[in-house]
Every structure is written in C-alpha cells, then in structure tokens.
Amino acid sequence: xxxxxxxxxxxxxxxxxxxxxxxxxxxxxxxxxxxxxxxxxxxxxxxxxxxxxxxxxxxxxxxxxxxxxxxxxxxxxxxxxxxxxxxxxxxxxxxxxxxxxxxxxxxxxxxxxxxxxxxxxxxxxxxxxxxxxxxxxxxxxxxxxxxxxxxxxxxxxxxxxxxxxxxxxxxxxxxxxxxxxxxxxxxxxxxxxxxxxxxxxxxxxxxxxxxxxxxxxxxxxxxxxxxxxxxxxxxxxxxxxxxxxxxxxxxxxxxxxxxxxxxxxxxxxxxxxxxxxxxxxxxxxxxxxxxxxxxxxxxxxxxxxxxxxxxxx
Amino acid sequence: xxxxxxxxxxxxxxxxxxxxxxxxxxxxxxxxxxxxxxxxxxxxxxxxxxxxxxxxxxxxxxxxxxxxxxxxxxxxxxxxxxxxxxxxxxxxxxxxxxxxxxxxxxxxxxxxxxxxxxxxxxxxxxxxxxxxxxxxxxxxxxxxxxxxxxxxxxxxxxxxxxxxxxxxxxxxxxxxxxxxxxxxxxxxxxxxxxxxxxxxxxxxxxxxxxxxxxxxxxxxxxxxxxxxxxxxxxxxxxxxxxxxxxxxxxxxxxxxxxxxxxxxxxxxxxxxxxxxxxxxxxxxxxxxxxxxxxxxxxxxxxxxxxxxxxxxx
Numbered sequence: 001x002x003x004x005x006x007x008x009x010x011x012x013x014x015x016x017x018x019x020x021x022x023x024x025x026x027x028x029x030x031x032x033x034x035x036x037x038x039x040x041x042x043x044x045x046x047x048x049x050x051x052x053x054x055x056x057x058x059x060x061x062x063x064x065x066x067x068x069x070x071x072x073x074x075x076x077x078x079x080x081x082x083x084x085x086x087x088x089x090x091x092x093x094x095x096x097x098x099x100x101x102x103x104x105x106x107x108x109x110x111x112x113x114x115x116x117x118x119x120x121x122x123x124x125x126x127x128x129x130x131x132x133x134x135x136x137x138x139x140x141x142x143x144x145x146x147x148x149x150x151x152x153x154x155x156x157x158x159x160x161x162x163x164x165x166x167x168x169x170x171x172x173x174x175x176x177x178x179x180x181x182x183x184x185x186x187x188x189x190x191x192x193x194x195x196x197x198x199x200x201x202x203x204x205x206x207x208x209x210x211x212x213x214x215x216x217x218x219x220x221x222x223x224x225x226x227x228x229x230x231x232x233x234x235x236x237x238x239x240x241x242x243x244x245x246x247x248x249x250x251x252x253x254x255x256x257x258x259x260x261x262x263x264x265x266x267x268x269x270x271x272x273x274x275x276x277x278x279x280x281x282x283x284x285x286x287x288x289x290x291x292x293x294x295x296x297x298x299x300x301x302x303x304x305x306x307x308x309x310x311x312x313x
Numbered sequence: 314x315x316x317x318x319x320x321x322x323x324x325x326x327x328x329x330x331x332x333x334x335x336x337x338x339x340x341x342x343x344x345x346x347x348x349x350x351x352x353x354x355x356x357x358x359x360x361x362x363x364x365x366x367x368x369x370x371x372x373x374x375x376x377x378x379x380x381x382x383x384x385x386x387x388x389x390x391x392x393x394x395x396x397x398x399x400x401x402x403x404x405x406x407x408x409x410x411x412x413x414x415x416x417x418x419x420x421x422x423x424x425x426x427x428x429x430x431x432x433x434x435x436x437x438x439x440x441x442x443x444x445x446x447x448x449x450x451x452x453x454x455x456x457x458x459x460x461x462x463x464x465x466x467x468x469x470x471x472x473x474x475x476x477x478x479x480x481x482x483x484x485x486x487x488x489x490x491x492x493x494x495x496x497x498x499x500x501x502x503x504x505x506x507x508x509x510x511x512x513x514x515x516x517x518x519x520x521x522x523x524x525x526x527x528x529x530x531x532x533x534x535x536x537x538x539x540x541x542x543x544x545x546x547x548x549x550x551x552x553x554x555x556x557x558x559x560x561x562x563x564x565x566x567x568x569x570x571x572x573x574x575x576x577x578x579x580x581x582x583x584x585x586x587x588x589x590x591x592x593x594x595x596x597x598x599x600x601x602x603x604x605x606x607x608x609x610x611x612x613x614x615x616x617x618x619x620x621x622x623x624x625x626x
Contacts, residue, residue, distance in 0.1 A: 022335060024357075028425075044337075044580055112341075260617055267357055267613040269582045300580040304573055304622070 001239065002149050007156035007188050014056040014154060017089055018046055021158075023165045029265040033281055035288045038169065039262075040162040043270045043300025047085050047109070049078035049227075050158050050181055050298050051145075057154030058143045059086035067092050069139035074120075074127040076102035077227055078299050079145040084115035095140050097131045099123075105303050146178030147233025156184025162294050169193055170291040173277040175298055176206040176247065177228035179236025185296070186243035194245040198280035200224075200255060205231045207247040210240060224252055224308040227273030227299060248280035255279050256309040262297070271299040272308050314552065315462050320469035320501050327369040327467060330402055331359055334471075336478045342578040346594055348601045351482065352575075353475040356583045356613025360398050360422070362391035362540075363471050363494055363611050364458075370467030371456045372399035380405050382452035387433075387440040389415035390540055391612050392458040397428035408453050410444045412436075418616050459491030460546025469497025475607050482506055483604040486590040488611055489519040489560065490541035492549025498609070499556035507558040511593035513537075513568060518544045520560040523553060537565055537621040540586030540612060561593035568592050569622040575610070584612040585621050 024039045042050035059071055070093030073083050080096040087094035094115040098107060099122035107117055120130035135142050144151065158181065159172060172189055176182045176197035186195045199206050203221030215237045221229040232240065250258075255272050258279035262268050277295040281288050334354045343349055355363035372384060383406030386396050393409040400407035407428040411420060412435035420430055433443035448455050457464065471494065472485060485502055489495045489510035499508045512519050516534030528550045534542040545553065563571075568585050571592035575581050590608040594601050 048580060263582065263615075263617050267361060267582070269576065269580070302576075304576050304620070307617070309617070 002152045002156070002183070002187055004188055006149070006153040007160055007184060010053075010057040010150070010153040011157040011160055013060050014053055014157065017056045017086070018052050019044060020161055021045055023162060024266055024268065026265045029261065032261070033288070034285055035281070035290055036292045037278070037281070038162070038166045038292065038294045039266060039268070040158055040294060040296045041268065042158055043268055043274060043297045047078065047081045047113075048299055048301040049082065050155055050296065051078040051082035052085065053157050054151035054154030054180060055079065055082035055086040055143065056089070058148065058150040059083070059090050059092070061150050062141060066141050069141070070094055071143050072131060072134050072138065072140035073097070073143050073145060074131045075145055076106050078301060080115070081109045081113060083143055084110050084113035088114045093138070093140065095134045095138060097127055097134060099127065103303070103306070109301070144233075146180030146230065147235050149235065151180050152183045152187070152235065152239075154184070155181040156188050158296055159185035160188045162296070163188065166292070166294060168292055169294045171196060171288065172294045173198055173248075173280055174296050175199070175225075175228055175273055175276045176232065176240070177273065178230040179206065179232040179240055181296065181298065182244065183236040183239035186239055195243055196280065197240065197244055197247040198276040199247055199249055200228060200276060201249045201251055203228050204249055206240070207249055209237055210244065210247045213241065225255060225273040225276060227271060228276065248284055250276050250279035250283055254283060258282060260309065268297060269300060269302050270297045271302055274298040315465045315469070315496070315500055317501055319462070319466040320473055320497060323366075323370040323463070323466040324470040324473055326373050327366055327470065330369045330399070331365050332357060333474055334358055336475060337579055337581065339578045342574065345574070345578075346601070347598055348594070348603055349605045350591070350594070351475070351479045351605065351607045352579060352581070353471055353607060353609045354581065355471055356581055356587060356610045360391065360394045360426075361612055361614040362395065363468055363609065364391040364395035365398065366470050367464035367467030367493060368392065368395035368399040368456065369402070371461065371463040372396070372403050372405070374463050375454060379454050382454070383407055384456050385444060385447050385451065385453035386410070386456050386458060387444045388458055389419050391614060393428070394422045394426060396456055397423050397426035401427045406451070406453065408447045408451060410440055410447060412440065416616065416619070422614070457546070459493030459543065460548050462548065464493050465496045465500070465548065467497070468494040469501050471609055472498035473501045475609070476501065479605070479607060481605055482607045484509060484601065485607040486511055486561075486593055487609050488512070488538075488541055488586055488589045489545065489553070490586065491543040492519065492545040492553055494609065494611065495557065496549040496552040499552055508556055509593065510553065510557055510560040511589040512560055512562055513541060513589060514562045514564050516541050517562055519553070520562055522550055523557065523560045526554065538568060538586040538589060540584060541589065561597055563589050563592035563596055567596060571595060573622065581610060582613060582615050583610045584615055587611040587613075
C-alpha cells in the first residue's frame, strides 16, 4: 500500500514540473455556508487539473528501459492530457485511446502535448481492447488513471501541499471517481482530520461500495460530472474503506448550484466534477458548521461553449 | 496632481481592507502571443474588481466630519459595489444612484454591502440630477468614480503591487474607461516602462482625445465592455497625455476572443472590460514580441447567465 513517504517522494520528484497551486478563500461564501472553506486550486494546475501530479510521478518513476517505448492510457479527459504532457516533458511517446464521440476540444488538448490519439468505439470493452492492442503494437507502458500506486502517490501531493498551506483543518472533502485523489489524500492526512468523499447521486458506486463494504464494479453513471464516471479501483477502495469518514452524495442540481457559487463568489470556473465538494458541504451544513474545511478544486477545463447549466436548467 | 507618494500612502491606508492579488502566468498563452505576460488578477480583488482600491482610499481618507453623512455616487457597476463595501467597512451610509434598467445581479451586489439604491432614468442627465438631489437631501459626500485624486491614487496601488511582484517589466497594458486606473498606473511606473491604454473601438474617446490632444467629452459608446463606457476625466487626461505611450484600439470580436483565451488558458473568467488588454497585445504582437508585459485584469464580475459571446457569435 502507498505510504506517506511515497507521497513525499512523489512531491520531490514532480515539483519541477507542476505548480504549487494557491489556496483561495471567500468571506461571502464562508458566510453562506457557515464554516471556513479553504479551496486548493488544482483548476490552476498545469494542464488544468490535479491529474498532472499523478501522471508526472508515474512517467518520471519509470526506469529508462520501461520508458523508452512510451506510455499509453485510455482517457478522453484530464488524465489523457496530463499523461501526454508528462511524456512530452520526459521526451518519450504517448498513445491515448479516446472514444470516437469525444469532444474536439478534449482531443486538441491531448494533441497539443504531442500525443498520438487512437480512436475507438465509445464502450468500455472497445477501450480496453484498443488499449491492449496499442500496448502490444508499441511496447508502451500502460499508466492506469487511478488504480496504480504511483498515480495514487502523485495525486496525494495536492493534499500534502494543502495541509502545509493551511493549519488545523478539521476535515477535507475530495471528489471520488476512480479514487486516486481520495486515496492519496487519505494517506497524507493526520487521522484527526476527517476525510469525506463527495460523489454525484447519478454515479454512486463509491457510496454503495463504502456502505456495503463490497466493491461495486458495474454501474452505468449518467452525470454531468464527466470526471467522476469511473468506478472505484480496488487499491483505492481498500484505502477508502480504512480511512474515509463518509461518502456524501449530491444531486445534479446541487452540483450546478455549487459550480455557479464558485464562479460568482470565488471567481473560479471549475468543472462539475470539482463542484461536488462544495455541494456536499452545502447539503450537510450542520456537520461542517464552524469547522475549517479543505476542499480540492480538481479541474478547470470548462468549455465556454458547453456549460452544463445552460443545457440542463 | 497625484504623486507616487500619494499612491504609496494610499496603499498603506487600504492594505487592511483589500487583497494583495496574485500575478498569474500561462506558458501556453505566452507561446501564442510571443511574449511574457504577467496578469495582475484584480478579478480576484474584494468585491471582484480593482475599484475596491480607490473606493477604500477615498472613504478612509475622509475626515470624520465629511464622512458622517455617508458617501454617494452614480454607478451600476463595480464602483458602486466597491463604494458601498468601503462605506460599510467604515460604518457609514452609502447612496448609489443606479439606472432603472440595471441588471438585478448588479443591484443585489450593491445591496449586499448595505447601500441604499436610488433608481433613475437611464440617461446621463437623469443620473447627475438624481445624484445632486441625493447629495442635497442627505449631505453625503460624492465620490466620483475616476475624476478624483484619491480614487486615482487608490487605483494606482494595483500597478504598485504588480511592479513589486514582477521584475523588469518592459510595458504595462491597462484598460481605459474614465482613466482612473490608467492614470494611477502611469504615475507609479518608472519612465522606462511603456504604458499602453487599451480601449474598445466602439468607445474610442480616449483614443481620439490622445491623438488630437483635446479631451473628447461627448460620445455614445456601444460596447460589450460595460466598464469602459465612460469618457476620460480631465485629471486623468492630463496624466494620460504626459505619460502614456499609446492608446491601442480593439474590436468587439477581439475582446471576445481574448476573454475566451483567458478562460481556457489562464482559467480566469474576466469581464470584457478586462480582456481588452490581452486583445490589444494580440493585435500588436510585433510591438510586444519577446517583451515582459504586465496586464491588469480589472474585474471578474461576469454573470454566468449573460456571457457576451453567447449572444454575439
């Protein structure tokens, strides 16, 4: 299992290639919510998301022999762009398998970092089959988006920084998709700090896994939080089960409301997947009342032409 | 005329009540533009705009006797909210004259700071007449939005901070509406730093005043840059004529393109009035090539339901 020393080592490894992102606050938002909120702005991270941390850690940890044929993954989102960027920084190839219905803006971001894109049908099976073929053809090393110790250690560096930037946090609220960021955060936080996972009701596999103690691997999510559609990985689930206080569910409308509040009050336009944390605090105000609460704003890659609240309300 | 010492004094006076805003950069944006851009993020300022600086300086400079009946102004924008906030901080009343077609979101921001709103017809004459009546009725002190030494000194503190945060700037690009920020910035910058004003073609009074040497006071602006619709003040014009290298015009479409670039690359959603600076640099790339360029992002009060590029492209 990943240790806090792994996260510290990851932080030293990735520091030259990532931003130490700022922590932002808003008095007016604190007044609305009734507690003290500290936002770790990974939306301002390189490539626009915390995924840069894990990707750089994974790519720069590879021995020369494993790295020389490049890296590969399947992702239409931030992990794909982050891995492409990390590979470019190390000077190796990257191969990103992307469903053929992915938005052009997402593909452009991946291409901008010099990756080769391989399109496939938009099903999990097609993704996995295509990735397997790419790995066989190229000899590239597969970097899993979350169920990977190096990725978990890399993502944990965001919370590591936050805990150094802000004293005496009572709790930490982190979105859960595959669980890389959640697991990494749980590893670095002192046991006195309560860790909460925030998840959309429409993609509640982490909630059901946590409540039943049995990992849910099959589900069909339908949420505007496109970064949280994956199911929790097994490594991530084990850490979550041990260290997380609760999984807090939020509705799609609560996500939109939180996204708008972050926009108008904090002046940060974040992805719906990032807004789940504030939505979870708003829905559980009594639990957080008067507390010092850290929230990780995970990504800022919001397409101006595709705001989720335009089409849904 | 306002001196650099006035700006330094203003900075000490307002420091407890404003944010020292961060300077942000984007490698990808630098590559697009071909120079090194340093963005002073006044969009993250208290009340969402640099106007907080001048307003706090003006309100906290008033002797007790002048302050006791409160302050007044006419503004449907950031100056109104900033003045209301400054008055609330000092514990005095504020009266803000607002045209009756102003958006509810703007009025709500002003009301949230405890101001009294007085509505009037949406003409300059009605604004001035209404303000005069308010001042006569209440004894409040009128704080002009830009043609005022204390306001100019206060706004100059943004550039003062920027110049302390970033070494060896070659030039500074500042939006011009009434000219308060421009004049304040020009006062604090070393003469070796070129000062450029950026202005929409559709509100080109500063440009015409600068080129002819004769202050244009009458014009009918029609621009999405709602913060830049005012004509330059006389104090501001005198400073501009002495210290500004050039006034750079930009089209409405260039403003929109720049706003979108700031959104997608810098992850900052700024008002169109703020995006004019990047638009001006993009339009004059050869002049800025390879240079270190400071830009002030003046405000971040963008209504999620009224993005300018939604309706115009």
